[in-house]
Amino acid sequence: MVFRNCWRRLKVMAASLPMRRKTSFYPVFLYRDSGQGDIDQGMRLVGGRFRIGWHDYFLPYRGGWQGNWPPEVKRWLYSFVWLRDLHALGSHEARLAARTLISAWAENAPNDSIAQEGPVMGMRLASWLGHYEFCLMTATEETQRRVMEVIRHEGRILAALLPLSPQGWRGLAALRGLLAAFMAVPEQQGFFLRYQRYFPAEMERLILEDGMVADRSPEAQFQCVQELSCMMAMFSALQLEPPPLLPVMLAKTCPVLRALCHGDGKFAVFNGSNERSAEDIQALLDRAERYRVIATSLPKGGFVRLALGKSMLFVDATQPPARGFDRAAHAGTLSFEFSNQQNRIFVNCGACSEQTWQQGLRSSAAHNVLVADEISSSDFGADGHITRRPAHVECVHKSTEEAHWLDLSHDGYYPALGTVWSRQLYLGQNGEDLRGSDIVEGERDVRFVIRFHIHPDVRVVQEDDDVILYVAGEIWRFRQVGGVMSVEEDLYVGRGKPEKTYQIAVSSRGGRDIEADDEGVTKRRQKVTWLLERVPD
Numbered sequence: 001m002v003f004r005n006c007w008r009r010l011k012v013m014a015a016s017l018p019m020r021r022k023t024s025f026y027p028v029f030l031y032r033d034s035g036q037g038d039i040d041q042g043m044r045l046v047g048g049r050f051r052i053g054w055h056d057y058f059l060p061y062r063g064g065w066q067g068n069w070p071p072e073v074k075r076w077l078y079s080f081v082w083l084r085d086l087h088a089l090g091s092h093e094a095r096l097a098a099r100t101l102i103s104a105w106a107e108n109a110p111n112d113s114i115a116q117e118g119p120v121m122g123m124r125l126a127s128w129l130g131h132y133e134f135c136l137m138t139a140t141e142e143t144q145r146r147v148m149e150v151i152r153h154e155g156r157i158l159a160a161l162l163p164l165s166p167q168g169w170r171g172l173a174a175l176r177g178l179l180a181a182f183m184a185v186p187e188q189q190g191f192f193l194r195y196q197r198y199f200p201a202e203m204e205r206l207i208l209e210d211g212m213v214a215d216r217s218p219e220a221q222f223q224c225v226q227e228l229s230c231m232m233a234m235f236s237a238l239q240l241e242p243p244p245l246l247p248v249m250l251a252k253t254c255p256v257l258r259a260l261c262h263g264d265g266k267f268a269v270f271n272g273s274n275e276r277s278a279e280d281i282q283a284l285l286d287r288a289e290r291y292r293v294i295a296t297s298l299p300k301g302g303f304v305r306l307a308l309g310k311s312m313l314f315v316d317a318t319q320p321p322a323r324g325f326d327r328a329a330h331a332g333t334l335s336f337e338f339s340n341q342q343n344r345i346f347v348n349c350g351a352c353s354e355q356t357w358q359q360g361l362r363s364s365a366a367h368n369v370l371v372a373d374e375i376s377s378s379d380f381g382a383d384g385h386i387t388r389r390p391a392h393v394e395c396v397h398k399s400t401e402e403a404h405w406l407d408l409s410h411d412g413y414y415p416a417l418g419t420v421w422s423r424q425l426y427l428g429q430n431g432e433d434l435r436g437s438d439i440v441e442g443e444r445d446v447r448f449v450i451r452f453h454i455h456p457d458v459r460v461v462q463e464d465d466d467v468i469l470y471v472a473g474e475i476w477r478f479r480q481v482g483g484v485m486s487v488e489e490d491l492y493v494g495r496g497k498p499e500k501t502y503q504i505a506v507s508s509r510g511g512r513d514i515e516a517d518d519e520g521v522t523k524r525r526q527k528v529t530w531l532l533e534r535v536p537d
Contacts, residue, residue, distance in 0.1 A: 025145035026137075027184035031237040033130025034287055035081070035226055036280045037088025045086055046093045052076055053353045054497060059101070065110040072353045074114045079123035079173075083131040090134075098135035099143070102128060106146045118161045119170035121154055122177025126230065129180040148184065155181025159194045163201065166324025168215045171202050172227035179234050186238075196243065203249050206325075211252035212301025214325040216318075218260040219273035219351075222284065225253050229288040254289035256298065257281070259305055260314075264342040268314040269494045270303070270335070271321070272328025272351045304397060306404045311340045311431025317395035317408060320378050326386045331376035333390055333410050334423050335367035338434055338532070343472045344455040345532070350494030361493065365451060370421050370438050372448040377412030388415070403428035418442045432534035440526045445511050450483065450528055452504040453490055460502040462487045467504055475535040480506050482528040506530065 044050050048059050052073050060067055069077060076082070080102070086094040114120060128136075128151065136144060158178050164171055175195055182191035206214055206224065213224045228250045235242040260268055265278030285292075298305065302318025315336045320329045328351070338346040349366035352358065360366060364376040379388040390412035398405045409422040419442030426435040438450050454460055459470035467487060469476040483506035490503040511526035 025141045025148055027129060027132060027148065027151070028186050029183040029237050030132050031130060031183065031230075031234045032133065033084060033087075033127065033230060034233065035084045035130075035230070036283055037084035037086070039085070039088050041082065042085035042087075042089030042094055045082060046089065046091070046097050050077070050082065055354070060104070064108050065105055066112075067110075070355065071114060074112065075117070075120050078110070078112070078115045079120050080127035081123055083127045083135070087131050087134050095135050098131065099139055102136065102147060103139070103143050106143075106150045109150070116157065118158060118164045118174040119167055121158050121161075122174035122180075125151060125154055125158070125177035126173070126180040129184055130230070151181055151184045152188065155185065155188065155191050159191055162194055162198050166205060166214075166322075168321075168325045168327065169206065169213060169220045169224040169227060171206060172224060172231075175199055175202060176227055176231055176234070179231060183234060183238060199243055200245055203245055207249055207253060208300040210298050210300045211254075211256040211295060212298050212303070213253070214321055215271065215328065216301060216303070216316075216321045216325070217271035217273050217328055218257075218267035218269075219276065220271075220328065221253065221257045221260060222267075222276065222281065225250065225257050225288050226284055228253065229284065232288075250288055251290070254285060255293040255295040256301065258285060258293070259295040259298065260303070262312055262314075262337070262339040262342075262344060263310070264339070264344070268303075268337050269348045269350050270314070270316055270332060270337075271330050274350050274352075274494045274496060302393075302395075304395065304406060306399075306406075306427055307431075308404060308427050309429075309431030311338065311427065311434075313338050313404075313425070313427050313434065315395075315406060315408070315425065317393065317406070319393050320386055320389050323385055327384045329378075329386060330362045330367065331364040331378035331380075331412075332367035332369065333364075333377045333393060333412060334408050334421070335364075335369045336425065337368065340431065340471065340474070340476075340534070343457065343474075345458060345469060345471055345476065346452055347455045347492065347494060349453055349490070349492055352493050357493070365449075366453070368452055370423070370440070370448050370450045372413040372417055372419060372421065372440065372446050374447075375413065375416055377410060388412075413446075414442075417446050418444070419446050429533070434532040435530070437527065437529045440508070440511070441514070441523055443521065443523060445524050445526060446508070448508045448526070450506040450530070452478070452506075453492065454502050454504065456492050456495075456499040456501040458501075460487060469532075476532055477535050478504060478530065478532045480528060480530040482526075483507055483509055 049056050057069055083098055086098045164174055178191050178195045213220050231246055232242060266275040267273050304315040304317045306313040316332050320326055335348055346368050349361055351361055364371050377390055378386050381387045390410040393410045396407040404427045406425040411420050413419050419440050422439045424437040440448060461468045467478040485506050488503050488505050490501045492499045492501045506528055508526055511524045514523050514525045
């Protein structure tokens with residue numbers, strides 16, 4: 001490993017040496033980046049600022065590319081993916097803003113390690129080429145020549161960085177950047193050869209057998225499909241046949257992307273994902289897929305998707321993603337989301353890039369799970385990776401035409417508390433009857449809370465032993481046995497900003513003894529059963 005790292009540094013140093021060959025002043029091949037842009041963000045960019053999460057930041061217009069932005073903001077800014085926003089705005093001012101910022105980078109790029117990260121560099125090169133016609137085609141020859149020098153230079157560095165360690169879908173972004181560099185400078189055959197060499201391996205480690213990405217995230221699935229779709233467009237512009245694996249993987253990932261949406265056409269909120277607009281998702285699928293197919297099961301991806309009547313139930317039924325694919329993962333093992341028609345009822349809380357919010361939103365308490373003794377089923381390190389996770393997660397699904405049953409369990413609380421949590425879920429009555437049973441077994445009773453986070457569009461009223469949910473003109477009733485129920489204030493960020501809402505919290509009571517195990521140790525069992533049902537008109 002030490003030798004490999006030293007060799008990679010030597011390759012990068014060699015790639016950074018000045019080129020003797022004269023650079024042409026325009027790319028040989030171009031393509032159009034078809035990613036959806038945000039017009040509102042484009043207007044902010046023209047005004048010299050941008051918004052990430054819930055904060056506004058200033059652009060480096062005339063002060064160079066140095067700045068004290070947070071790392072995740074730098075990754076977004078240095079990637080130039082925001083050229084999509086300026087292109088979507090499409091005004092003359094947007095074109096000049098894009099050209100000015102690219103020219104400033106070409107003249108004086110920041111001396112920042114984040115700017116040299118493979119995925120960031122790949123997104124930057126692909127963005128420059130994908131929006132070249134929009135913002136650079138009418139620039140001066142000197143500006144275009146300088147930009148081409150940077151494309152050639154950064155393409156060499158990117159080629160030297162490969163292969164990358166596992167980076168989730170961002171590994172595809174690095175490869176797409178290398179393909180973009182080849183399009184601009186096709187005489188650099190090494191760019192294309194490196195792409196061909198590492199693309200199959202990236203596909204093998206990123207995309208699971210059922211088409212789910214290893215990140216196990218709807219948002220990561222979206223980004224993966226977008227990267228593959230853009231690669232197809234690039235091969236079309238090159239008038240070359242794509243690698244056989246590329247259309248095959250695109251055909252595998254699109255049905256999964258469609259399957260990860262509720263009835264409103266937006267994402268289920270798991271593992272760093274928010275709802276995202278249905279229009280964005282559908283626009284990508286329209287570009288990327290040949291047939292409207294939906295994945296019926298995700299055994300390797302670990303999500304259970306149950307559709308019955310007009311209702312939909314999503315369950316996170318396996319371990320969190322492996323290291324390298326877990327930077328956005330949440331401690332939401334066995335969490336679920338439930339919707340009826342286009343109306344979300346029970347939801348996880350969402351995700352955001354704000355450092356002060358990330359830890360709380362990644363914790364188990366921000367999901368529809370049982371939280372034992374106020375700890376999470378997984379822990380996270382300072383680098384964002386998971387440091388502790390459940391060792392065993394079980395899921396058994398049985399069904400008839402009228403109903404579904406799920407038997408689930410995980411041991412994420414066992415190391416700290418010596419307990420195992422089991423959850424049984426039932427969906428029946430044409431999707432209008434959702435029942436659950438949550439059981440904690442261990443050597444002693446533990447304190448726990450079962451949390452049911454409610455979507456902001458639902459009106460909540462507590463009446464005696466019931467909680468009444470008013471959902472788009474319909475009435476749903478929640479009740480439980482075995483715990484102490486309360487309704488608490490809550491926050492939901494799944495639509496990109498904090499929204500006040502409510503959650504149902506069912507706290508534990510004392511359990512009972514159960515039969516001794518093989519070693520003669522008597523165990524304790526605590527059990528809560530609950531029901532959500534639609535009240536007939």
